[in-house]
Amino acid sequence: MQTHTPTTPFGRRTMSLGMMASQAVAKTVPEGAQVQKWKVFHTIREARDLIGATDRSLAILNALLSFHPGTELAGDGELIVWPSNEQLMARANGMPATTLRRHLAVLVECGLIIRRDSPNGKRFARKGRGGQVEQAYGFDLAPIVARAEEFEELAGAVRAEKNAFRLAKERLTLLRRDVVKLIETGIEENVPGNWGRVQQTYQAIVGRLPRSAPRQLIEDICCDLHGLYTEILEVLESFAKTQNPDANESHSGRHIQNSNPDSISESEEGSRKENEAGGSAAENDNLRSLPKRELPLGIVLDACPDVKDLVQGGEIRHWRDFLAAAEVARPLLGVSPSAWREACEAMGEVQAAITLAAILQRSDQINSAGGYLRSLTDKAREGKFSTWPMVMALLRAKLDASRSSAEKPTEPQIDGNKAGERLEVSDALLRSLERPRR
16 A cells, blocks of 8 residues: 555645654754665665565655755755656656656655755745855655664664575475485385375475465574475484494494595505405395495485585586596595495496495595505495495484574574585474374
């Protein structure tokens, strides 16, 4: 609904509450106050919804500011402009006179300008002998100077809300993608579970999302999706542990390096000897019963996001991109060409690349990446190693890290990591995580 300036039966304007409020604000302009007129106009345009202005009324305000000489509005300077309607219409892209008057009234009601009418209703300036303006009748821009700080705060609030809305939509997109990938993994790997019911639950959650949703609703849906993501991940992880109760490779901590740190080959050999004694016939059978199909690329990238930093643009779309990233990671981790060649021969190129990406993800916990890879290669030759529990363990570590960070009273932020790599955990999700696992 547009705001009109009240008039009497004789067509003369009456004083509205908005006009009275604007005039009261204009009297509070501090001495020496000064603002950049186009900068403050930009903040007004950002906060227009909170102020109550419209796009067309701002087009008129832009025209009014153009009639003010200079680039600054000073509290102790001349702040009244007196263009005619014809001049305003010309600078407002030919706006009709009736529309012009209607949106001038909006500017007044919003407290952006004040009418300073002459006795006959005309706009003009009376100048002295030296050419200086002694009395002007027209539109007073003083409220813009007086409320400049308020406009900046409102614009900041609008920017913060837009950023929060953008982050919520990004998180929603990532959660939808991750939940779908986990469901597909569970179905394709024949993991026991009522996956039809899980899919129905997912559809019911996302079905609450209208075409245009407010931020609060998006955040509520994200909370529900995150809870579903956690439950599915626990099922997949439980399945992996059932198939391989030891899963030493997926849960190993800091890898012990040979006492001679200057010799990579010696540390690798020491690691090989250290791990040769591990494993048993039961472990061998358990690992052979794990899914033989390769993990989906999306799941691997969720578990090992650091590998994406090694490709240009930080985006891996195909396995060939992933293999190329592994080739870059190998020398960075200090893995010798021979160790990498043996890993590819024992595991296959894709599985070796997944293993290397997992080692990269936990590089801060592994002293000798080359020695660790050689020990895993030896186990792979004997059928005692699978990337499945390793990837599941990394996903669990990621979820646990998000849970621990959520317990700290820090403000939400996006750091140097890519959006979505650090999960936000709601109170509802924390409560669900406290439930005993099945």
